[in-house]
Amino acid sequence: MMASNQNPSVLFVQHSSQQTQSLLLSGINESTLTTPTYNASWRFVYDHVLPYEAGGTGYLFAYSNASQRALIEKLDTDGSMDHHTTEENWSSTYQVMLTLELGGNMYLLGHNQQSRETFIRQLTSDGGFGSSNAYSETWEHAYDTLITYNINGQDFLMGFSEVDNYIFVNELNADGTLGNFTYSETWDFTASILQTYTVDNQLYLMAFDTSNNFTLYQEINANGAPGTIPYQSTWRHTYETLLTYAVDEKVFVLGYSSKSNFLFISELTAGGNMTNPTYQVTFNTSPVNLNGGGLSNVMVCEVNGSMQFLALGNNEGGNPSQVWVTGTLTSEGTLDLQAPIASNLSNPPILVAVYSTPSASESSSSTPTSNSGSSQENQGSNAPLYASANMHLLDLVNLTVDLEVSDDSFYFEADLSELNFLQSKLVCSLQDGSQFNGNASYSIQVDQSIDLGIFGSFTLDAGVSGSLSLSVTASSCSFGLNGSFDFEGSTISLPSITLNITSFKDLPDELASYIADHASELFSDLCSDVSKWADWVKNGILDVGDDAAAALKQGFGLAYNDAASTLASIGQSTEQIASALKNTWNTSIGDVASEIDSLGHSSETIAKALSEGYGASLNDVASAMTNLGHSSETVAKDLYEGCSAGYSDIASALASVGHDSTTIARDLMKECEASMSDIASALSSAIGDSASTIAKDLLHGCEVSEKDAAAALKSIGQSAQDVAGALKDVWNSSEDDIKDALEGVGYSVTDVGDAVDHFFSSAGHDVSEGVHDVSEGVHDLTHMF
Numbered sequence: 001m002m003a004s005n006q007n008p009s010v011l012f013v014q015h016s017s018q019q020t021q022s023l024l025l026s027g028i029n030e031s032t033l034t035t036p037t038y039n040a041s042w043r044f045v046y047d048h049v050l051p052y053e054a055g056g057t058g059y060l061f062a063y064s065n066a067s068q069r070a071l072i073e074k075l076d077t078d079g080s081m082d083h084h085t086t087e088e089n090w091s092s093t094y095q096v097m098l099t100l101e102l103g104g105n106m107y108l109l110g111h112n113q114q115s116r117e118t119f120i121r122q123l124t125s126d127g128g129f130g131s132s133n134a135y136s137e138t139w140e141h142a143y144d145t146l147i148t149y150n151i152n153g154q155d156f157l158m159g160f161s162e163v164d165n166y167i168f169v170n171e172l173n174a175d176g177t178l179g180n181f182t183y184s185e186t187w188d189f190t191a192s193i194l195q196t197y198t199v200d201n202q203l204y205l206m207a208f209d210t211s212n213n214f215t216l217y218q219e220i221n222a223n224g225a226p227g228t229i230p231y232q233s234t235w236r237h238t239y240e241t242l243l244t245y246a247v248d249e250k251v252f253v254l255g256y257s258s259k260s261n262f263l264f265i266s267e268l269t270a271g272g273n274m275t276n277p278t279y280q281v282t283f284n285t286s287p288v289n290l291n292g293g294g295l296s297n298v299m300v301c302e303v304n305g306s307m308q309f310l311a312l313g314n315n316e317g318g319n320p321s322q323v324w325v326t327g328t329l330t331s332e333g334t335l336d337l338q339a340p341i342a343s344n345l346s347n348p349p350i351l352v353a354v355y356s357t358p359s360a361s362e363s364s365s366s367t368p369t370s371n372s373g374s375s376q377e378n379q380g381s382n383a384p385l386y387a388s389a390n391m392h393l394l395d396l397v398n399l400t401v402d403l404e405v406s407d408d409s410f411y412f413e414a415d416l417s418e419l420n421f422l423q424s425k426l427v428c429s430l431q432d433g434s435q436f437n438g439n440a441s442y443s444i445q446v447d448q449s450i451d452l453g454i455f456g457s458f459t460l461d462a463g464v465s466g467s468l469s470l471s472v473t474a475s476s477c478s479f480g481l482n483g484s485f486d487f488e489g490s491t492i493s494l495p496s497i498t499l500n501i502t503s504f505k506d507l508p509d510e511l512a513s514y515i516a517d518h519a520s521e522l523f524s525d526l527c528s529d530v531s532k533w534a535d536w537v538k539n540g541i542l543d544v545g546d547d548a549a550a551a552l553k554q555g556f557g558l559a560y561n562d563a564a565s566t567l568a569s570i571g572q573s574t575e576q577i578a579s580a581l582k583n584t585w586n587t588s589i590g591d592v593a594s595e596i597d598s599l600g601h602s603s604e605t606i607a608k609a610l611s612e613g614y615g616a617s618l619n620d621v622a623s624a625m626t627n628l629g630h631s632s633e634t635v636a637k638d639l640y641e642g643c644s645a646g647y648s649d650i651a652s653a654l655a656s657v658g659h660d661s662t663t664i665a666r667d668l669m670k671e672c673e674a675s676m677s678d679i680a681s682a683l684s685s686a687i688g689d690s691a692s693t694i695a696k697d698l699l700h701g702c703e704v705s706e707k708d709a710a711a712a713l714k715s716i717g718q719s720a721q722d723v724a725g726a727l728k729d730v731w732n733s734s735e736d737d738i739k740d741a742l743e744g745v746g747y748s749v750t751d752v753g754d755a756v757d758h759f760f761s762s763a764g765h766d767v768s769e770g771v772h773d774v775s776e777g778v779h780d781l782t783h784m785f
Contacts (some may be wrong), residue, residue: 009356011033011354012060021038022079040081046062048063050353058355061108092482093114113143114483146159148172158194168181204219206253216231242255254300295325297312311324313340322348421443426470442467443464445461452520455542478501497514549585573613575608590624662696669701680715691718691723694726709727719751720752723755
């Protein structure tokens with residue numbers, strides 16, 4: 001804000017209806033506040049309005065992001081505005097703008113939060129712009145707040161990003177360029193409000209976080225960087241407005257909370273401290289009756305040497321519905337509120353600014369007459385000519401446009417309603433009689449397949465919005481676009497691109513093709529952040545087919561041990577993980593088993609993954625599971641339940657890792673639900689054990705009886721004599737026990753007799769005779785009947 005020099009201040013108000021007013025504040029508490037000294041309907045609604053002084057003359061800079069039009073108006077001492085001194089059509093939008101006074105000259109800084117494009121350009125003393133940018137660069141971060149301050153003659157620029165809480169400080173050179181980088185840090189809170197103030201020659205930084213009401217006062221060191229923190233606290237109210245001002249060399253802070261309608265004033269004292277509130281009030285019915293409403297556009301301004309409070313009161317249920325709330329700020333830190341002044345605003349303002357007019361001796365021109373009641377933006381002596389016309393524009397025909405023609409410019413606005421992606425009129429101009437330019441804002445819905453190569457593919461369904469510029473010469477036609485789109489929680493910013501096409505109607509398809517062709521650049525964070533990539537795959541956004549492992553190894557450079565957990569996080573089965581680790585990383589079976597084990601899977605699942613995914617033999621699976629520290633029982637169960645292995649294969653696998661046949665018999669019975677016959681068959685076929693060895697394994701491993709052992713041995717084809725020998729060797733069975741066991745499991749009388757006779761020779765003869773007698777008896781009976 002310009003210094004007042006004891007001159008009247010002017011309140012500038014712009015409405016959403018494009019109505020613009022200036023109100024002279026020579027007596028802020030007088031009813032004359034309601035009488036505009038300037039009243040006009042501007043062509044655009046501007047996003048930025050910045051008053052400044054250059055060469056002793058007051059100017060107002062305005063910029064519209066929708067039309068990308070920059071305007072400078074001359075400010076006169078009676079609070080009115082002269083014919084605009086400069087107009088330009090720019091090619092980008094700027095969400096953050098501020099004026100800088102450096103080395104006795106004025107500069108303008110603009111910052112685009114989407115593309116992070118930033119410039120500094122001189123504002124000349126004749127109300128124009130420097131011929132080129134003093135500084136232009138694309139910053140790494142997007143900043144919500146940019147402020148400047150001066151320490152010992154050195155200017156500094158501070159920026160804060162609410163996206164990642166990153167803050168920086170950079171020197172500003174007198175020529176409008178950036179100097180040394182002095183400070184950067186990521187804070188653990190969000191500084192929604194940042195401003196500086198000075199007490200006893202010490203500069204302080206005041207920061208406030210509206211999300212949790214955290215407040216910080218911090219000294220600023222000689223190098224411009226934040227230093228000691230003398231004060232920090234969490235306040236009771238959420239303040240959208242915090243303003244510092246000075247009265248009689250005392251410094252105060254005024255805060256207003258629209259949520260609670262609470263306003264306070266406290267003195268800021270030496271050492272970074274703050275007194276208890278010297279003034280506090282809750283706006284409801286007193287001291288200013290707003291019928292339950294609150295304040296907006298709260299300001300502190302100097303008017304004729306007195307510090308004044310000014311705000312717009314929302315008089316809910318009252319008539320009028322909007323009033324000016326004013327008062328004098330005293331050196332005791334109080335506010336002497338006056339009776340509300342009726343406002344003549346028909347619509348709520350969207351931009352409010354206060355500026356001090358230069359004195360008549362400082363002004364380079366005489367005071368113009370007031371333009372009160374004018375309906376045009378330009379009120380200079382060279383009034384423009386307005387007309388309507390029909391025209392053809394590229395592939396669009398029979399357009400009705402409103403023309404504005406002056407001595408040095410040619411403008412028109414085209415309502416291209418048939419192009420539903422344009423969000424504003426196309427504002428056009430003719431430059432140098434040879435180059436035709438146009439600007440508009442756009443919003444194009446893109447439904448496009450995106451192929452990121454090894455990283456996968458997805459369908460982009462998003463609305464891309466931003467600014468569009470049209471450039472036509474005798475030999476070329478091109479569309480320039482800036483913009484961004486939101487997709488899956490991220491904001492993707494487009495660089496400044498040029499499309500060499502000649503049709504408006506081709507824009508949507510060409511933009512979609514551009515995004516598809518430059519997908520690896522636009523989605524570079526997806527291709528460099530494995531966690532984000534994994535989330536997209538897991539949530540079904542990104543289709544990687546069978547190439548997930550290749551993306552992790554070749555795309556992200558992961559080792560197999562890191563890849564295993566990522567593959568699991570995207571929902572791949574243990575069999576798929578085992579296969580990927582083997583085929584993509586050539587990982588050994590032991591390391592694969594260890595990785596799957598580390599993911600918390602059961603041993604049966606690990607065994608199945610090794611068998612079906614890795615393609616390992618059962619012997620190798622048993623070895624890997626044993627190396628993991630699993631017992632023979634666990635390995636047997638893993639092979640049976642995890643790999644669906646047969647008993648003989650399980651017996652063979654357990655034997656291959658050194659387990660004895662007795663242990664194998666026990667494990668088959670307990671863990672695999674094998675019958676004695678199954679166990680006998682497995683031991684015979686897999687290991688080749690003799691009948692006696694099998695019998696011993698059944699006795700010691702399974703605790704079976706002679707009869708059960710005999711049955712198991714008979715089921716695998718052992719002869720009566722071999723079974724008899726096994727029973728005699730293992731159980732030391734008697735002749736009668738052996739005879740009973742053999743007969744009980746179904747051996748023939750002859751086989752039983754021969755077997756018993758073989759091991760018990762004398763007894764065997766008697767038995768043989770007895771069998772012969774029985775046989776003869778049966779023969780005699782047969783002949784009798």
